[in-house]
Amino acid sequence: MVQMPVLQLDNVVKKYGEREVLKGLNLTVNRGECVALLGPNGAGKSTTVSLSLGLSAASGGQVQLLGLDMATQGHLARAQVGVVPQYDSLDPDFTVIENLQVYGRYFSLRGAMLRERAIELLGFAGLSDRQDDAVSALSGGMRRRLMLARSLVNGPKMLFLDEPTTGLDPTAKHGMWDGLLALKRQGMAILLTTHDMDEAERLADRVAVLNGGQVVALDTPRALIDAHVGTQVLEVWGTAAGTYLHERLGVPLAELERRGEMLFLRNDVASRALERIRVERPAEVECLFRPGNLEDVFFRLTGRALDMQLNDGSEG
C-alpha cells in the first residue's frame, strides 16, 4: 500500500501582486513525521504554513491536507489540525484555562468534557498551577506552551508550528522541545518553521530548506550535511588569518566561505590547511576543527556566503 502524505504541496505558486513569493514549491509531510522548514527571513515559511492551512489561496499548484484539496475543502481539514502561529494570539481578556475553553468552542467542544480536556492539556504544558492566572502574568515560555496546549484542543492529526521557540530563553526552549518530542513519540505529524538549527536537528526527521521561493533541499539532517557540507569543517577567525590561508597556504578564495568575521573551510581543504597550521603555528590563526552541521548547510544553500568572498575589493 502506498502511504498517502498527511500534507502534500505540489508545484505551489504564491504571488502578492506582481511579486512571486513561492515559485513552484514541493513539500510532503508523512504520517508520524516532523519536517522542519528552514529559510532566511522573508523566504516564505509563514506563507507556506498559511497556504498549507488554506488560510491563503495559492496562485498555482495544489495543496492537499489529510487528503483534502485545500482550494475547496479547507474548512474540513482545518478542523482536524492544530496551529501555533508565529505571533502570539492568546486572548488577554481570558485566563489561562479560559483561553483553551474559548478555543475549544470553535471546534464544538462543550461543558465538562471541554474542561477536562483543558485541564489535561494544561498538565501536558506544565501550566496546571497557572490555570486561573491572567495570560498577561505568564512568561514568554509559558505563553508559548499555552499556545501549544491550545493547538491540541481539537485532538489534531497534524501540527503546524511557526517559529515556536523564537525569542525564548534556553530553558523555555527546552521546555517546548520536550513537549514536541512527546507529541512526536505519539506519532503526531508536524510541520515546523525555525531559525534554530539545533531545534531542526533535534526535532526533525527531514529538513526542507526554502530559498528563492522553492524547496532547494529536503532530506534528513545527516544526509543534507553529507551532501552539501561534508564531514569536517575548519572555522578560522579574522582577516589576518584569511590572508595567511590564501597567500601562504594557497587556499583559493572560492574555498574560503566567509560569515562575518569568520572563515570556513571544508573537507580536504580543511584538513590540509589544519596540517599546515599545526606545523607552522601561525600567531594570527585561531581555529576550530569540527564536524559539519546544519548551519553550514543553511549558509551554503541560501547563498549567504556567496556574496561575501574574502576579497571584497581589498585584496588580490
Ligand SMILES: Nc1ncnc2c1ncn2[C@@H]1O[C@H](COP(=O)(O)OP(=O)(O)O)[C@@H](O)[C@H]1O
Ligand atoms: N499579505 C501579504 N501581502 C504582501 N506580501 C506579503 C504578505 N505576506 C507575506 N508577504 C511577503 O512574502 C514574503 C514571504 O513572507 P513570509 O512567508 O512571512 O516569510 P518568512 O516566514 O519566511 O519570514 C515576504 O517578502 C513578505 O513581505
Ligand SMILES: [Mg+2]
Ligand atoms: Mg515567518
